[in-house]
Amino acid sequence: MALCRRPYGYSKVDKEDPEDIIHRRAQFLIHKVLEKADSRRKPSCLRIRISKLKVKIGKRLRRLRRRILSGVSAARLGFHGHVMSQIKTWKRLFNRGRQSQTLITLPPLIN
Template identity: 40%
Template sequence: MSCLFCRSYYVYSKIEKEDPKEMQHRRTHFLIYKSLKKSDSLSQPTWLKVKISKLKIKIGGKLNKMRKSILLIFSSTKVVAFKQFISQLRHLFKSRHATVTLPPKFT
């Protein structure tokens, strides 16, 4: 029993020198494992990401529909305004022709 206490604490056993190729091999395995684990965590979408992407699609569709309706309103407004402008010009020119065709008063 006294032999057990003869050894000092914190004594490390000597490790044999490791082959450099073996060290490289272990490091490569570790890096491969690490990259595979990272890619697995990235490829699995969470429920929150799925919900957000669905919400983005929904909002995008609504915005696109709203943009088209606004463009339609503006184009129809332009057509109406253009027609009113043309009718006003026609009315103006018709009234001018009417005044021009009148006989002179001082003859």
């Protein structure tokens, strides 16, 4: 209990010299940069080949996607045109039927 009641439980650290702080920080940064340089490896020929292959495959996939989309849109247009022509013929048939019914139901004209 006596330890908790002391007014200065922790000893104060003397202030460091600002030049020492700057020097220590510079040493740390230099050490960090050197570690990064050691961890980096030269890009191997295999990695370069793989990256080129990825680019080549990506271009081919993009071309293939464009071809498929253009084919699908052409097929849609063809299908749409076919359906619309069928609808027009059906409309003509039904409209003729209505006109003939209206003509039949009209009373004959007296001259």
